[in-house]
Amino acid sequence: MRAFCATVLLLLPLASHAGEDVEQSARELQRFEAPEARQAVAVDAEHFYAIVNSRIGKYDKASGERVLLWEASEAAPLRHLNSGVVLGDKLYCCNSNFPHYPETSSIEIFDCDTLEHVGTHSFGIYEGSLTWVDRHAGAWWAVFAHYSEQVNNDPRAKPHTYTTLVKFDDQWRRMAGWVFPAAVLERFAPHSCSGGGWGPDGALYVTGHDHGELYRLELPKAGSTLVHTATIQAPITGQGVAWDRSEPGVLYGIDRPRGEVIAVRVPSAAESIASAQLQVD
Numbered sequence: 001m002r003a004f005c006a007t008v009l010l011l012l013p014l015a016s017h018a019g020e021d022v023e024q025s026a027r028e029l030q031r032f033e034a035p036e037a038r039q040a041v042a043v044d045a046e047h048f049y050a051i052v053n054s055r056i057g058k059y060d061k062a063s064g065e066r067v068l069l070w071e072a073s074e075a076a077p078l079r080h081l082n083s084g085v086v087l088g089d090k091l092y093c094c095n096s097n098f099p100h101y102p103e104t105s106s107i108e109i110f111d112c113d114t115l116e117h118v119g120t121h122s123f124g125i126y127e128g129s130l131t132w133v134d135r136h137a138g139a140w141w142a143v144f145a146h147y148s149e150q151v152n153n154d155p156r157a158k159p160h161t162y163t164t165l166v167k168f169d170d171q172w173r174r175m176a177g178w179v180f181p182a183a184v185l186e187r188f189a190p191h192s193c194s195g196g197g198w199g200p201d202g203a204l205y206v207t208g209h210d211h212g213e214l215y216r217l218e219l220p221k222a223g224s225t226l227v228h229t230a231t232i233q234a235p236i237t238g239q240g241v242a243w244d245r246s247e248p249g250v251l252y253g254i255d256r257p258r259g260e261v262i263a264v265r266v267p268s269a270a271e272s273i274a275s276a277q278l279q280v281d
Contacts, residue, residue, distance in 0.1 A: 032064040040083035042252075043242045046062075083132040143166070165180075178224055181226055184206070191209030216230040240253075250266075
């Protein structure tokens with residue numbers, strides 16, 4: 001395995017409060033080879049976890065070497081792991097039966113030290129296919145996806161516009177839900193929201209299935225549609241992403257075709273506003 005640094009500057013188009021486009025730069029920090037990096041990545045202070053449908057590779061962040069590998073078995077017959085997030089000493093991975101119907105989903109829990117599968121929470125048939133989960137403001141947040149490309153394949157399928165962000169309490173009782181704005185849904189099409197999480201600036205950042213973009217969102221003051229505040233270009237290929245809570249502002253994503261994990265420093269909402277103001281002034 002190899003890890004290598006990069007200093008590529010990316011130009012990020014952001015909308016200023018004056019309604020004009022400004023440019024914001026982000027810095028790619030590091031890339032790692034990881035053959036499991038086909039669906040998503042999760043990260044903690046010392047390791048990252050590359051995720052593919054039925055395998056998870058645990059890698060040392062310093063060396064890029066794989067130190068553990070988990071694979072599905074008859075006891076844990078998982079076939080479509082979507083994304084993951086590290087909370088404490090546990091790795092929480094989203095799982096679904098995509099592309100089958102009716103859609104069923106679960107959260108699968110692993111011990112970070114050993115990668116032993118230690119728990120599960122099943123939603124059964126719910127609001128769609130679970131693609132990502134995060135913990136924020138004392139609640140669980142999860143996205144249940146739909147895919148327009150599936151509509152012609154099964155009469156039970158719904159288009160991607162039905163994709164929903166759901167807020168749960170500690171007992172996984174539904175508290176609230178929101179849909180995505182039209183501009184973001186257009187970029188998702190014909191797929192859906194594949195990754196996401198709450199950033200250190202308090203904004204929600206999500207990804208689609210294909211594009212090298214992060215969509216910064218906020219909860220609406222009224223109504224049921226999330227508010228799109230910025231689109232940030234990033235050297236990833238969509239899919240599941242994860243914030244590195246040990247390094248505020250650093251986000252990990254994947255390059256799916258190459259099987260690589262990529263660390264990127266993302267400008268915060270406050271930095272974007274300040275940059276926009278400088279451009280306007």
